[in-house]
Each structure stands twice: as structure tokens, then as C-alpha cells.
Amino acid sequence: MAYKGRRINPQRFSKGQLKILAAILPLLIFMAMPIIFIINHAFKPMEELFAFPPTFFVKNPTLENFTKLAKFFRTNGVPLSRYVFNSFIVTIVTVALSLFLTTLAAFALSKIRFRGRNMLVHINQIAIMFVATAVLIPRYLVICQLRLIDTIWAHILPLIAVPVALFLVKQFVEQVPDSLIDAAYIDGATNFQVYYKLIMPMIMPAVATAAILVFQQVWTNLETSNYFINDDSLKTLTFHMNALVNVNNTVSGQGMSAAAALILFVPNIVLFIILQNSVMNTMANSGIK
Amino acid sequence: MKQKHAKNKISRRNNDYRAWFFVGPYAAVFTAFILVPVILAAVLSFMNYNAIEWPEWVGFLNYITLLTSDEIFMQYVLPNTVLYAVIVGVGGYLLSFVLAWALCNLSKLPRTICALILYAPSMTTGVAMTVLWKVIFSGDQTGLLNSWLMELGIITDPIIWLINKTYLLPIVIIIGLWSSMGIGFLSMIAGILNTDETLYEAASIDGVHTRFQEMIYITIPQMKPQMLFAAVMAIVGAFQNGLVSTMLTGNPSPEYAAQLIVNHIEDYGFLRYEMGYAAAVSVALLLIVQLFSKMANRLLTDKDETTVKGGKRYGIQRQKN
Numbered sequence: 001m002a003y004k005g006r007r008i009n010p011q012r013f014s015k016g017q018l019k020i021l022a023a024i025l026p027l028l029i030f031m032a033m034p035i036i037f038i039i040n041h042a043f044k045p046m047e048e049l050f051a052f053p054p055t056f057f058v059k060n061p062t063l064e065n066f067t068k069l070a071k072f073f074r075t076n077g078v079p080l081s082r083y084v085f086n087s088f089i090v091t092i093v094t095v096a097l098s099l100f101l102t103t104l105a106a107f108a109l110s111k112i113r114f115r116g117r118n119m120l121v122h123i124n125q126i127a128i129m130f131v132a133t134a135v136l137i138p139r140y141l142v143i144c145q146l147r148l149i150d151t152i153w154a155h156i157l158p159l160i161a162v163p164v165a166l167f168l169v170k171q172f173v174e175q176v177p178d179s180l181i182d183a184a185y186i187d188g189a190t191n192f193q194v195y196y197k198l199i200m201p202m203i204m205p206a207v208a209t210a211a212i213l214v215f216q217q218v219w220t221n222l223e224t225s226n227y228f229i230n231d232d233s234l235k236t237l238t239f240h241m242n243a244l245v246n247v248n249n250t251v252s253g254q255g256m257s258a259a260a261a262l263i264l265f266v267p268n269i270v271l272f273i274i275l276q277n278s279v280m281n282t283m284a285n286s287g288i289k
Numbered sequence: 290m291k292q293k294h295a296k297n298k299i300s301r302r303n304n305d306y307r308a309w310f311f312v313g314p315y316a317a318v319f320t321a322f323i324l325v326p327v328i329l330a331a332v333l334s335f336m337n338y339n340a341i342e343w344p345e346w347v348g349f350l351n352y353i354t355l356l357t358s359d360e361i362f363m364q365y366v367l368p369n370t371v372l373y374a375v376i377v378g379v380g381g382y383l384l385s386f387v388l389a390w391a392l393c394n395l396s397k398l399p400r401t402i403c404a405l406i407l408y409a410p411s412m413t414t415g416v417a418m419t420v421l422w423k424v425i426f427s428g429d430q431t432g433l434l435n436s437w438l439m440e441l442g443i444i445t446d447p448i449i450w451l452i453n454k455t456y457l458l459p460i461v462i463i464i465g466l467w468s469s470m471g472i473g474f475l476s477m478i479a480g481i482l483n484t485d486e487t488l489y490e491a492a493s494i495d496g497v498h499t500r501f502q503e504m505i506y507i508t509i510p511q512m513k514p515q516m517l518f519a520a521v522m523a524i525v526g527a528f529q530n531g532l533v534s535t536m537l538t539g540n541p542s543p544e545y546a547a548q549l550i551v552n553h554i555e556d557y558g559f560l561r562y563e564m565g566y567a568a569a570v571s572v573a574l575l576l577i578v579q580l581f582s583k584m585a586n587r588l589l590t591d592k593d594e595t596t597v598k599g600g601k602r603y604g605i606q607r608q609k610n
Contacts, residue, residue, distance in 0.1 A: 010394065010395070010396050012396050013395075013396045013398075013399065014396075017394065017395050017396065017399070020391050020394050020395060021395070021399065021403075023391065024388060024391050024392075024403070027388065027407075028403060028406055028407070030467070031406055031407050031409070031410055031467065031470070032406045032409075034410070034418065034421055034422075034425070034467065035409055035410065035413075037421060037424075037425070037433075038418065038420075038421045041420075041421070041424065052430065052431060052436075053430070053436045053440065054424075054431050054432070054433050054436050056433070101314045101315040101318065102315060104311045104312070104314060104315065105311060105312045105314075105315035105316070107311055108307075108308045108309075108310075108311035108312045109312065112307065112308040112311065113308075114305045114307075114308035114309070115305055117308070120312065120316065123324070124319070126579070127319070127323055127324075128521060128525070129521060129524070129525050129575075129578045129579060129582050130323055130327070130525075130575075131525065131528060131529040131551075131571075131574060131575060131578060132529070133529055133531070133532075133551045133554065133555070134330070134529075134551070134554060134571035134572075134574045134575055135323075135326040135327055135329075135330045135571055135575075136554075136555075136558065136559075137330070137333065137558050137564050137567060137568060137571075138325070138326035138327070138328075138329035138330045138333060138568070139322060139326040141326075141329060142321060142322065142325055142326055142329070146321070157318060157321070157322060158322040160318045160322075161315060161318040161319040161322060161323055163319075163323070164472075164522075166315065191307050191310075191311070195311070213472070216412060220412075220413075242419075254420060254424060257420035258420055258421070260420075261413075261418055261420055261421065265412065265413060268412040268413075269409060269412065272405070272408070272409075272412065273405065276401065276404075276405070279475060280475065280478065280479050280482075281479070283472070283475045283476040283478070283479035283480075283515070
């Protein structure tokens with residue numbers, strides 16, 4: 001550490017860093033404020049929600065909003081647990097299937113030579129720029145044709161293929177040395193064994209990142225419930241929470257809506273905190289070649 | 290090339306068949322829910338289709354209408370979209386680079402905390418947070434922003450933020466910027482952290498002294514692949530956002546003040562049921578995104594790929610320690 005000119009990624013905290021922190025502090029506050037506000041709002045009792053002038057921080061936190069939310073769903077006919085169940089099933093199945101198919105494809109696209117490989121890689125690369133809302137109508141027609149309307153698969157299948165996820169995982173599989181794979185083949189491993197026993201353990205950081213990506217897309221998705229599902233009991237928690245936000249536009253509904261928003265937000269952030277180290281590791285390889 | 294082929298020779302004859310066993314499932318889902326819809330959109334855009342009657346072939350009529358007689362599109366949607374894309378796309382991109390660079394000058398714990406704070410908004414996707422924006426921008430004195438501004442004495446009467454067309458687009462843009470530090474931002478942090486340390490030493494001997502010089506001559510060339518990835522993500526993000534304004538003010542927004550191209554598609558597709566026309570707008574949108582991504586590619590593609598690869602591999606090893 002004799003060299004002093006280098007300042008990227010310092011090992012320990014020094015006074016010079018305070019200047020940088022001070023410089024980005026206003027932005028940090030701007031970015032954090034809405035989230036801090038929604039957390040505070042969710043725990044406010046009725047009189048604080050109505051308070052004038054409006055308050056930012058909660059003074060007497062209560063769980064009132066959450067219990068009201070549960071009660072609201074109970075009177076609504078379909079119990080809250082049903083939506084929680086739907087959301088969990090949909091999210092788990094989609095993430096699992098998506099990761100499985102993505103890693104399988106990534107393995108073949110970077111380690112098996114076959115006709116049409118480059119074309120597939122190229123198409124996937126272009127599809128990263130795919131804007132889902134732009135093809136909502138044709139997607140609806142496809143789902144109609146496949147007779148998936150009003151089935152749980154309408155939530156799952158459209159969200160399995162995530163081109164960015166495949167792209168990131170593929171970048172990682174390419175880093176696995178060919179010699180290692182050849183050695184495994186010589187020892188008599190099948191393609192699937194190579195994939196499962198050799199590649200998978202080595203690309204775990206990328207898989208974690210892909211998991212976050214897919215999770216966020218599925219968890220926050222409204223499109224499938226909105227357009228592909230008519231049956232109320234098959235819609236997801238996210239959809240109903242959002243519907244609730246829109247219906248309860250009054251001040252009294254605000255606390256409930258904030259609680260709903262918080263409930264939807266928490267799984268995202270928890271998952272990200274758990275996996276953030278892997279994410280940064282993957283992102284180092286995110287370059288498009 | 291030939292030699293590499295020879296190296297991987299084990300049972301090459303069956304490779305096509307085996308490879309499709311692996312790629313097939315993904316390819317099938319990809320084809321059904323991404324490729325076919327895109328092609329269908331392209332076909333539909335040449336038709337007149339109202340979701341009830343059988344579609345009727347109209348040739349380029351939809352595109353001609355879009356370019357010549359769609360006044361809402363030309364007068365409101367296009368300028369709004371351009372403004373939004375410039376500020377949230379380009380501005381957000383530059384901002385995320387500057388922030389990523391600043392964060393990389395911090396030690397690990399404060400960096401992780403700051404990164405989490407900056408990244409968190411992009412996880413909300415705007416929709417669940419509608420309630421929040423509605424409270425902040427509420428049109429009477431109970432709105433947080435109004436109450437603050439009145440307390441500070443900047444305004445005397447509450448402003449009706451979400452109906453007033455002067456404020457609508459800026460609000461949507463601010464929310465867009467707020468949630469723009471997504472996965473591209475993370476990739477930039479990783480890119481900066483993984484630049485080759487020795488290069489900084491060498492450059493310092495060669496007379497690079499200021500941080501700005503370091504950034505221009507070393508950091509950016511070293512992380513071009515990540516810069517490109519972030520650019521593509523920023524472009525896609527800038528053009529596919531639009532839900533926020535629908536959630537805040539409904540679709541179409543008052544006097545089309547915050548109408549973006551995505552809202553325009555929804556308006557025609559699901560409110561007016563002119564699906565052929567909506568498809569034409571969709572195709573235009575996909576083309577615009579492709580065009581800008583091509584431009585980013587041109588600007589940021591690295592000619593000297595070997596050094597980048599070396600740097601990247603180095604980066605991975607260091608991260609694992």
C-alpha cells in the first residue's frame with residue numbers, strides 16, 4: 001500500500017471519504033425519504049394520518065393499519081391467505097423454473113457447440129431490449145390461443161424467459177475453464193452431470209442475481225393478473241394490494257395502503273440484502289461483448 | 290477456430306441433439322412469450338383489429354396515420370417521451386455513473402449501505418408506491434409537499450399538483466429518476482471496483498494526477514462493457530416506464546400532460562380497442578429502443594477486447610478473496 005494515488009475501493013474509512021459522503025448526502029436523503037416515509041406512514045394511528053399539518057415521522061407507532069388491512073380482506077369474500085398463497089406459489093414456481101431453464105440454456109449456449117448457437121445468442125441479446133408493455137396485446141392473443149386464460153400458468157409461463165438473466169448467467173458460465181469440463185467428460189460424465197455437478201456450483205453468484213431479477217419481475221407484476229386472469233380468486237397479492245390502493249383513495253384508506261405497500265416491498269429488500277454480495281460479483285461480468 | 294473444434298470433440302456428432310435438450314425449454318418459452326408476440330405485433334400493425342371482428346389488412350395505413358395525422362402523438366406523446374427519455378435515460382445514466390464512482394471511493398460498509406439506499410427505489414417499480422406519491426403531492430394543505438412549501442413561505446395557496454399540467458410531467462420525471470438506479474447502476478459499481486489497480490499506479494507515473502483524469506483515462510475505458518450494459522438498461526427503462534402517470538392521474542392524463550408512448554399504446558389498445566394501431570405504435574417503440582441501443586453500442590463498444598477480458602478475469606479472482 002505504498003502507492004497513495006489510488007483511491008478506488010479503499011480498505012478502511014478515512015476523513016477524506018467524509019467529503020464524498022457530504023457531497024452525495026442530499027441525493028441519499030432524496031432517494032431514501034419516500035421509503036422512510038412509507039414505513040412511518042404504515043405505522044401511524046388514525047389521528048396522525050389526519051393530522052394537520054401533516055407529519056413525516058410517526059409519533060405513536062401502532063399495528064392498527066395492518067389489522068385493518070387483514071379485516072378489509074376478510075369482509076371482501078376471498079380471504080387474504082388465498083392471495084398470499086397464490087403469490088407464493090406463482091413466485092416460487094416461476095423463479096425455480098426460470099432459473100432452471102436459464103442455467104440449462106446458458107450452459108449449452110456457452111459450452112456446447114451446435115448449429116444455430118450464435119444466432120440464438122444474438123436473438124437473446126436483442127431481446128434484452130424487449131419492452132413488455134409494447135407487446136401486451138399479442139401476448140394476450142398467444143395466451144388465449146394456448147388456452148391459459150384463467151389458469152395459474154398465465155401468471156407463470158410469460159415471465160419465465162428473462163433475456164437479461166440468461167445473458168448474465170451465460171457470462172459466468174463462460175468463465176468456467178474448458179479444460180475442467182473436458183476433464184469431466186473424459187472421466188465419463190454426461191452433459192447433464194457436467195451441468196449439475198460442475199457448472200452449477202461455480203455459477204452460484206450469477207444464479208443468485210438472476211433469482212433477484214426474476215423475483216422482482218414476478219412479485220411486482222400486475223400485467224398477468226390484470227389482463228390474463230378474470231377469476232378473482234386466482235389473482236395475486238400484489239394485484240389486490242394495488243387495487244386496494246386505488247379504491248381506498250381517502251385519507252382513512254391511506255394507512256392501509258401504506259401498510260400494503262410496505263408488505264409488498266419488504267420481501268424485495270430482504271432478498272436483496274441477503275444476496276447483495278453475489279449480485280455485485282455477477283455485475284462485474286455484466287459487460288455486453 | 291478449427292483447433293478449438295477439435296478440442297471439444299467428445300461425441301460431437303450428437304451435439305446438435307444434446308444441445309437442444311438444454312436450450313430447448315428456454316427457447317420454447319422465449320419463442321412463445323417474447324418472439325411470437327413481437328412478430329404478431331409486427332403483423333397486427335398492418336391490420337385494422339378491434340378485438341371483436343376478424344382483422345382486416347390495411348397495409349401501411351396505421352404507420353401513415355401515426356406519422357401524419359395522430360395529433361395527440363405528435364403534439365404531446367412524442368415531445369413528452371423525448372423529454373422523459375433525455376432526463377431519465379441520459380440524466381439518470383450520468384447520475385448513476387457519478388454516484389457509482391463516488392461510492393467506489395468509500396470503504397466497504399458505508400458503500401454497501403449507500404448502494405442499498407440508492408438501489409432500493411428501483412425495487413418498488415412505482416406502482417405499489419402510488420399511495421406515497423399521492424400523499425406527498427396531494428392537492429390540498431394536507432399534502433406533504435404543499436404543507437412544507439407553505440411553511441417555508443414559498444407558496445401561500447396549495448398547488449393542485451396532479452391535475453395541473455405544468456407540474457405533471459416534471460413529477461413523473463422526478464419519480465422516474467428516483468427509481469432509475471437499478472441493475473445498471475450496480476453493474477457500474479462492480480465495473481469500477483474491478484478496474485486493474487496497477488493501471489492507476491502506472492498512470493500516476495505517467496503524469497495522471499487528478500481524480501478526474503483518472504476517471505477519464507483509466508476507469509471509463511476499463512469498464513466499457515459495464516457502461517454499455519448500464520446504457521442498454523437505462524434506454525429500456527427510459528422507454529418502458531409510464532405506469533406511474535396512469536396510476537397517479539389515470540389514462541389519458543389531464544390534457545395529455547404526462548402521456549408517454551407506453552400510455553399511448555395502452556390508451557389505444559385497451560381503452561379504444563384499436564389494437565392494430567396500438568401494435569403499430571408498439572413496433573415504433575421497439576424500433577426506437579433498438580435504434581438507441583445500437584447507438585450506445587457504437588459509442589461504447591471496446592475495440593481492444595483482450596485487455597478488458599484480462600481485467601475482468603482479474604476482477605473475479607480479487608472478488609473471491
